[in-house]
Amino acid sequence: ELKVEQNPLFLSMQEGKNYTIYCNYSTTSDRLYWYRQDPGKSLESLFVLLSNGAVKQEGRLMASLDTKARLSTLHITAAVHDLSATYFCAVHMNYGGATNKLIFGTGTLLAVQP
Amino acid sequence: EAGVTQFPSHSVIEKGQTVTLRCDPISGHDNLYWYRRVMGKEIKFLLHFVKESKQDESGMPNNRFLAERTGGTYSTLKVQPAELEDSGVYFCASSPLLGPGWDTQYFGPGTRLTVL
Structure with a gap:
């Protein structure tokens, strides 16, 4: 059974600082996702990473994927208050098309302090 | 384009009662998923x-849960009878079979279910 470990669970940052959220997973997968959730809102898709070495950037967020290490990172550069949210990584499971589910990490609650 | 919508946003029921959650996917999305997050745990x-057919129901916890998608449009998830451990947030997601966005699941805001 695929397991996804995400850390840290909670991250309190000062504005302007950099930090990284880590996502490890236990078996091979063809896709990894990062989602953001604001309280009471939908999970918003941030990045889809498809291949080894993939790097995607949007504003102050950059996600990368190392399929050999089964590790993805979400790097936050010069944090601002608007980035405060819960961030989830999710790994895609697809066994020969029989399933198409996502296995989620526990989420990281990010609080950016002024 | 409207996103995935879920109704109700909150539901508070007593143990033993029945609750039905509804999900309306993005128009044209043939894939529809249900997920849940119980307190302190992962989603x-x-x-x-896929359309009206159950492709994978391996995550359904027990036979108190019944999901339907008649006509391949909206879906309902019924819990009968509800137990305390069913409390949590139930998310619905959808995606197209082909074309732009095929590789992303688009989530609704969830229904927060509290069983007392």
Whole structure:
């Protein structure tokens, strides 16, 4: 059974600082996702990473994927208050098309302090 | 384009009662998924519809849960009878079979279910 470990669970940052959220997973997968959730809102898709070495950037967020290490990172550069949210990584499971589910990490609650 | 919508946003019921959650996917999305997050745990997969057919229901916890998607449009998830451990947030997601966005699941805001 695929397991996804995400850390840290909670991250309190000062504005302007950099930090990284880590996502490890236990078996091979063809896709990894990062989602953001604001309280009471939908999970918003941030990045889809498809291949080894993939790097995607949007504003102050950059996600990368190392399929050999089964590790993805979400790097936050010069944090601002608007980035405060819960961030989830999710790994895609697809066994020969029989399933198409996502296995989620526990989420990281990010609080950016002024 | 409207996103995935879920109704109700909150539901508070007593143990033993029945609750039905509804999900309206993005128009044209043939894939529909149900997930839930119980307190302090990960978001976990419940089941996956392709149109009106159940493609994967491996995550359904027990036979108190019944999901339907008649006509391949909206879906309902019924819990009968509800137990305390069913409390949590139930998310619905959808995606197209082909074309732009095929590789992303688009989530609704969830239904927060509290069983007392």
